[in-house]
Amino acid sequence: MSRKWKRMVERNYDQVSKQRSKQESALPGVKLLSDGTEMIRGRSIVMPITMIAIVSMFILVYGSSAGNDPLFWVTVGAYVFLALVYFLRRPYLRIGRSFLSTRRMGRDQIVEAKDIASITCGDGYVAIDFKSKRRKWFFSRVMNRYPTDRMAERLLLFAQRTGVPMYGETTDKS
Structure with a gap:
């Protein structure tokens, strides 16, 4: 009877612990x-918005003159990637x-x-x-x-x- 009681107490303790951790982590x-x-x-939003604004400015100002210049599009892609990194790296x-x-x-x-x-x-x-x-x-x-x-x-x-x-x-x- 004693061992059965201990197992029952341990099982209930584990269930209650799981429920508490779920409630606390649900906040x-x-x-x-x-x-x-x-x-x-x-959630970081200032730097990604700044990076997207810089890319937009690049495209508006230099987009027509750069045309098929691959370095221009590498720069645009790098700024978009940097904006994505700042957005995903949460403070x-x-x-x-x-x-x-x-x-x-x-x-x-x-x-x-x-x-x-x-x-x-x-x-x-x-x-x-x-x-x-x-x-x-x-x-x-x-x-x-x-x-x-x-x-x-x-x-x-x-x-x-x-x-x-x-x-x-x-x-x-x-």
């Missing part, structure tokens, strides 16, 4: 990773147990909770300020299509867990 914009971190992804904020991570200037940057001065949440934006002379991280709903409401909820949990002061709509400004 739009929030992805739970296997290492216990959460990744909140945005993110990774929230760990005691760190935050994002991609800046083509590389991952990780910041520990002890180096964060404050987190500010507003309508459509989240800003993370540091104790050192680093530039502030700014995540916007308009520029990079981040789900800032979900990001604010997750960062509130992070701030409560690590003791980082958080200001904005979700908390009272002290």
Whole structure:
């Protein structure tokens, strides 16, 4: 009876764990990773639009005079490819147990909770300020299509867990 009971408890525990992970991962914009971190992804739209605008300008200005020049069409193709790369390479904020991570200037940057001065949440934006002379991280709903409401909820949990002061709509400004 004892072994049967243990198997039943383990089976139920596995089912409940699967259901919880499905519910948590079903939140739009929030992805739970296997290492216990959460990744909140945005969508880069400024650079692809800029690249497409440059290609359009090239075609309008030089299209008739370039004609069959293969180098012109290689340049146009390169700009379209670059726009596609920027569109598919999505910006993110990774929230760990005691760190935050994002991609800046083509590389991952990780910041520990002890180096964060404050987190500010507003309508459509989240800003993370540091104790050192680093530039502030700014995540916007308009520029990079981040789900800032979900990001604010997750960062509130992070701030409560690590003791980082958080200001904005979700908390009272002290």
